[in-house]
Amino acid sequence: MRIARYEVAGVDQLGAVRDGEILPLPERVGVLDLLAMSPTEREDLELGQPVAMSEARLLSPVEPVTIRDFVTFEEHVEGAVKAVVGGGGEVTPEWYEIPTFYFTNPHAITGPFDDIPVPPGCGLFDFELEVAAVIGGPGRDLTPEEAEDRIAGYTIFNDWSARDLQGHEMRIGLGPAKGKDTANTLGPWIVTADELEPYRRDGRLHLEMTVSVNGEKIGDDTLANMAWSFEELAAYASRGTWVCPGDVLGSGTCGRGCLAELWGRAGRREPPPLKVGDVVTMAVEGIGEISNRVVEGTEPVAVPRARPAGYRRKR
Structure with a gap:
């Protein structure tokens, strides 16, 4: 199932996406009820009359309780460390x-097609192409095998980044704060884990990922290049x-899913930082x-x- 949250006439609703339409649930x-259900239980739900996608505003498919953002792509780390933190x-x-x-x-979540304001004081605005797993069942001290049953589905995640603010604050010795605080985009919907099983090989989801700015492709990679699986991330x-x-x-x-990594590799800020009016588009197979x-901020x-x-x- 593809689980979408959407708004029609100012009312938030929940639906299943099929054949380009939304079937109200x-x-x-x-959402949490759906995530906890088995595939059979979800399929047995009675659906309402279809809503055209053009009539709905898609919202973030989940309002997260917490967001843990890992760093699992070696290629990204190699380039981004040089650009953001400095050194070799x-x-x-x-x-x-x-x-x-x-x-x-979790309070900075935006919808998949919402406008994104430039963070206050930011001159080096950037995107980050990711996939996120959404937890459907509770667990503690899980093994990767146990954690697999807790992952309900997956969605695209854009971790918007103010690189100049991030680089400044990380010199203090803590992680990013205001450099990552203005917007986190999830969407367009949650694809339940069972639907993506056909893409799984060697313990990884082989999903092609691309990002473009104003229609020009900037980078691509495969989700299979994760150094750890989502089950291992959930266990940790x-x-x-x-x-x-x-x-x-x-x-x-x-890899090559953000501007900062490309800056680190090239030794210069090309492609340039995002500016007002730029449109960032991310696509993930399956x-x-x-x-x-990008719009004007405050x-x-x-x-x-x-x-x-x-x-x-006196000591």
Whole structure:
């Protein structure tokens, strides 16, 4: 099933996408209910009269409880480290030891065709082409085999990035903050895990991924190049804690899936950073396509520099 959240006449609804139309689902059924169901239970649901895609505004298919964004593509790391963090671009040995992630903002979720404002104070705006797994069942300290049953489906994920803000704040020694805080796009719908099984080979989903700006292809990769599978990511995420229905696990940016990686490889900012009016389109085989226009943002509200400590103790 392809699960879509959509708006018609100002009312949010839930439906199944088939043959270019949306079939409304029963009002009593929520997204988390659907994610927890078996494929048979979902197929047995009574569907309403079709709604034309042109009559609906697609929303983010899920309102995430949490978003863990991993970094699992070696090719991306090689180029992006040099562009964002600096140095020679070598992949740190620790990257190979654990599937690292950071928590990003579930309140910054946008729909698959919404306009995206430039973050306040950003001069180097960028996109990141990813796929995200959506958790359907709770679990703690899972094995990868157990985690497989908790993954309900997959969607496209654009982790929009303010590279100048990100590079500035990461010199402090923490992960990204305002560099990743303005927008996270999910969509166009959730494709349930059973529908993507035909693409699975050698424990990976072989899905072709492409990103273009204003109709010109910028990069492409295959999801099969993930260094860890989504089942392994979910198992690691559950180590010592819970993963719960509605949690989102990002794959991290695929190879050549963002501008910063290309800047790091070329040693110059080509292609240029995103500007107002640019349209970023992402397509993933077996899932679909999202497309967002960059629009004017707001000016940053001034915050003063740090105040020196006035009451230091003698040590």
